[in-house]
Amino acid sequence: MTAQPPAEEPMTYVVEIDLPDGGLPTFRDWYANVHAPHLYEAGFTTCTSYRAVRGRLGIVDVYQAPGWSVFESPAFARYRRVAAADPHLPPFMVGLASIRTPYVGVPGGGAAEPLAADWLTVLRFEGADGALEAVAAWLQGGGQPLLAGWGIERxxxxxxxxxxxxxxxxxxxxxxxxxxxRDPGDGLPGGAPAVLRHAPGPHFTGSRLYPWPDDAALQDGPNR
Structure with a gap:
C-alpha cells in the first residue's frame, strides 16, 4: 500500500499596509478588479480586505489557502510574474512597506471556515510558555459563548x-x-485570559471593504 502524504494545514495569510492619504478609492478598485482575481487564480480560496477603525496600519488583507503548498505551486509562480508586470498597479503601491504573516490554525480553532465577516478584530500575543494552550482551553471551555454574548460570531x-x-x-x-x-468596541469581556487582555498593542479592528465599504448601518458603534 502506498503511504499517503500528510494532510496540509489550512493557511491564513495576513498582509498589512498603510495607504497614503486619498489612496483608498484607487486601492479598492485595483484590489477588487485586479489583485483579488489574480490571487484566486494563484490558488487562494478567500481574498478579503479590511479598513482600520483602530490599529497601527490602515489596511489588513486576509487570504486563505488549503495549505503552504499554494506558495510552491506553478499557479503562484505565474501570479508573481503577472504581479511584477501589473500595468494597473497604483503607483503609490510600488515599494510600499508591508507586514506579511502566514498562520495555521490551532486544532479546534475554526481556521478552516471561509472568512466573510463584516468586522474583524486581530489580537496578537506571544503564545510561548503555555499561553497558546491556555487561550485554546478558554475558547473550548466557555470562551466562545462568552464572546458570542459580546457580539463575536466566530x-x-x-x-x-x-x-x-x-x-x-x-x-x-x-x-x-x-x-x-458590528464594531465590537475596545477591550474584551471579563473572564478572558490575561494574555489576551494585556497583550501589547496596537491591535486591529476594521470593517470589510467589500461589498459595502461605507454602509452607515455597519458604522453604528459597538455591538453589545
Whole structure:
C-alpha cells in the first residue's frame, strides 16, 4: 500500500499596509478588479480586505489557502510574474512597506471556515510558555459563548508558521481573529485570559471593504 502524504494545514495569510492619504478609492478598485482575481487564480480560496477603525496600519488583507503548498505551486509562480508586470498597479503601491504573516490554525480553532465577516478584530500575543494552550482551553471551555454574548460570531485561534516568501513579519507567535457584524468596541469581556487582555498593542479592528465599504448601518458603534 502506498503511504499517503500528510494532510496540509489550512493557511491564513495576513498582509498589512498603510495607504497614503486619498489612496483608498484607487486601492479598492485595483484590489477588487485586479489583485483579488489574480490571487484566486494563484490558488487562494478567500481574498478579503479590511479598513482600520483602530490599529497601527490602515489596511489588513486576509487570504486563505488549503495549505503552504499554494506558495510552491506553478499557479503562484505565474501570479508573481503577472504581479511584477501589473500595468494597473497604483503607483503609490510600488515599494510600499508591508507586514506579511502566514498562520495555521490551532486544532479546534475554526481556521478552516471561509472568512466573510463584516468586522474583524486581530489580537496578537506571544503564545510561548503555555499561553497558546491556555487561550485554546478558554475558547473550548466557555470562551466562545462568552464572546458570542459580546457580539463575536466566530473566534479563530492561529499560530505563525514559516516566513512568507514575499515578505517579513515581526509579530508575536499567535493571533486571535474575532469576527462580528458590528464594531465590537475596545477591550474584551471579563473572564478572558490575561494574555489576551494585556497583550501589547496596537491591535486591529476594521470593517470589510467589500461589498459595502461605507454602509452607515455597519458604522453604528459597538455591538453589545
Amino acid at each position: 473566534a479563530r485561534l492561529l499560530t505563525r508558521t514559516r516566513p512568507a516568501p514575499t515578505g517579513t513579519s515581526a509579530h508575536p507567535s499567535a493571533a486571535l481573529l474575532l469576527e462580528s457584524r
